[in-house]
Amino acid sequence: MGVGRMSAMTLRMPRHFISDHPLPWLLPLIAILVVFALYPFFYNIWLSAHEFVPRRRALEFIGFGNWLKLFADPRMWNALWVTLFYTGICLAIEVFLGMVIALLIDSDDPGFGILRGLLTLTLVIPPAITGMMFLLMEDAQFGLIAAILSDIGLIAPQTAILAEPSLALWGVVLADVWQWTPFMVLIFVAGLRALPTDPYESAMIDGANGWQTFRRITLPMMGKVIAIAVLIRGIDLFRMFDYVFVMTSGGPGTATYTLSLYAWQQTFSFVKWGYGATISLFALFIVLLVANLFLSLTKVRW
């Protein structure tokens, strides 16, 4: 495009396009965030003050009724506990395994690039399909994982892992750990590669062993990287829905009900529109509170 035509275009453009003000640039983003994030948020608050009355086929105002119900609902507390337990266990396993594997494959030897590439594959599988994969593999009769676990004596033969109240959540944890440990590995490897080499040279001269070097040098310098990975993964774990929806639907009993699944089912399966909205709001407040606390404690900035 010639310079002449370009300046002609600039002249014809509205004044604010040439200006230094950020607003015109941000306007489309603000519009979509207001319509699709802020408006639903306030709509949700409005919804949580109402409940659908099937007899009158209408929403009726009930004030804080849903919130009082929420705090007195043992199933909600159970779902919150399951969600927190699941989040904590998965985070612990994924961070630990992620760090071990990252240290293992952080190497310039030939072949390690391919290994890192292969590890990215699990990240792009739709979680719902991962759930179906593990549903088949954990099947009591035809399941590969079930067969392996019973061969090594961890579970009794023909155990339906996902139908056993004490095992079901662990069956879901397994799918999560499989799919998301590579997330940690890749982030940690990138962090390890960016570390300066000087401290390691002095540690070697001082005769530090492998564990000391890791504990005193690697871990402190990786603090920020670990914090970011834990924050992002933690947010996603807390709102987990896909795996339990396809693998267990919250069962057996209430053993795998997460807050997200409970909220969704209250609204869409049991026509408790207002109550489902209230539970989802409760989950939202918890995430925002914990994430903010975490951000200010770890001083992670965007």
Added chain:
Amino acid sequence: MLLSPWQRILRIGAAWAVVSAFVFPIVYWLTVAFKPDRDIFSVPPRVFGFQPTLQSFEEVFGISLGFEHGLEVLPGGGNFYMLPRLWDSIVVALFSTALAVVIATLAAYPLSRMRFRGQHHFVFWVLSTRMMPPVAVAIPMFFIYKNFGLLDTYTGVILIHALMNMPLAVLLLKSFFDDIPVEIDEAALIDGASRFKIFRKIVLPMAMGGIAATAVLCFIFSWTEFLFVLTLTQTSLKTVPVVSSTFVTSTGTAWGNMAALGAAAMVPAFVFILLVQKNLVRGLTLGSLKQ
């Protein structure tokens, strides 16, 4: 740390063993797609050693791939005929990605280049939409869409997926723009170029690689999304993850068909993710870690 040759070999062996354990379920799932029912339901379960068949793929794609009579289009309309659902997935992912990337590119420029009051709060607002549990958006959105007639429409799903990808796209693109030296902008400003001209003629071309990486990640997240599509669609469209969770029939689960559809959903995503290896960690951490 220096490793002896034996330690090196041990490390290579251990690394391959660990990675194989992660890749194995994918390989197993792909074998299921090629297995006849009798091999899927073998007791004890077997991974290899089966009579491969293309029947599952033929039912899902509605074409016959038999080598005896060549490629042949079947009437379609079978219970597991899923070509239209793949098409839904592609349309939703493409348009929501385009929308997200265009809006986010415009927004990321001032966030990277200008300083204004409340900027910090604004970035935090964008970030906090990434923290919202999708269910807390999906529930009110169902009723809002119902009122506006957007339920069960492409427009509705495309818009919500664009919103879902917005924080990622904005923060990631901001980090790519931050990589371009601001001195270039300043020099052009002194020469009398407008902000928009600098954006179009200088920053945009230089950030093309980053924009492409952002688009690929948005595409993948839309392609794999489950909850919004489950909630906001009914009959006129369904994406692959949602429809594959419905492959349960009166005679049991159609694992072969599901695995075939799953394979069809995974392969494009695998190709895409290999394209963005260089920027993957930056994308996964919303632009806060660079490789």
